Amino acid sequence: MRPSISDPIRILLLDNEALVRAGLKLLLEHHPNLRVVAQAGGDEDALRLAEQEQPDIILIHEGTDDVLKLALLPQLMAVMDKPRIIILTPLKDSKYHVQAVQHGAMGVVLSQQGSDVLYKAIEKVYDGEVWLDRALVASVLSYNSGRQKLAGTDTIPRKIAQLSPRERDVISLVGAGMKNQQIADQLFLSEVTIRHHLTSIFKKLNVSDRLELVIYAYQNNLAQLPE
Numbered sequence: 149m150r151p152s153i154s155d156p157i158r159i160l161l162l163d164n165e166a167l168v169r170a171g172l173k174l175l176l177e178h179h180p181n182l183r184v185v186a187q188a189g190g191d192e193d194a195l196r197l198a199e200q201e202q203p204d205i206i207l208i209h210e211g212t213d214d215v216l217k218l219a220l221l222p223q224l225m226a227v228m229d230k231p232r233i234i235i236l237t238p239l240k241d242s243k244y245h246v247q248a249v250q251h252g253a254m255g256v257v258l259s260q261q262g263s264d265v266l267y268k269a270i271e272k273v274y275d276g277e278v279w280l281d282r283a284l285v286a287s288v289l290s291y292n293s294g295r296q297k298l299a300g301t302d303t304i305p306r307k308i309a310q311l312s313p314r315e316r317d318v319i320s321l322v323g324a325g326m327k328n329q330q331i332a333d334q335l336f337l338s339e340v341t342i343r344h345h346l347t348s349i350f351k352k353l354n355v356s357d358r359l360e361l362v363i364y365a366y367q368n369n370l371a372q373l374p375e
Contacts, residue, residue, distance in 0.1 A: 199227035255279030323371020
């Protein structure tokens with residue numbers, strides 16, 4: 149459930165420059181449903197404040213000369229009850245975006261984009277969804293496609309052939325951005341049944357989480373990119 153203005157999304161902001169943090173805080177709090185509850189300039193402070201404040205979102209901002217230590221992400225996840233991490237980065241390298249997600253980021257936003265994109269990403273990740281906009285998804289798909297060619301793609305049709313028609317329906321709706329309850333309502337099933345379908349899908353396609361499933365589905369025409 150989206151919070152009200154009186155109960156905003158609580159954000160921990162991480163950047164090593166105080167002036168940049170101040171500017172980002174002003175930008176974020178310009179949105180009525182966002183509030184920065186803590187700021188950190190380094191890894192130790194970030195871990196301490198994440199555990200202490202239990203924010204709804206951790207927003208990690210990188211400068212052009214400051215490449216994120218990806219090892220920090222699983223450390224942050226370990227101290228959070230509900231870890232939701234977004235990377236705000238100038239780096240357009242698809243490989244880096246994939247690595248960030250693999251290390252636990254639920255969203256990657258390019259810092260060259262507008263504030264409206266950042267606001268939307270925060271809201272989506274808060275709702276439990278992943279955030280990669282169309283341009284980033286295209287980059288990630290391109291990168292993953294290259295990896296698949298190197299590894300060989302003959303197993304992909306065999307994996308997809310194992311899917312039942314109902315599992316294909318679930319994948320299509322996941323790719324459309326629906327959450328489990330919405331999918332259950334759409335297919336006239338229980339949410340528990342949807343979770344069982346997803347467990348089966350993850351095993352058959354050899355993907356580890358929802359984001360990997362979405363990327364796999366887009367890449368193999370099991371779902372359409374949302375408009």
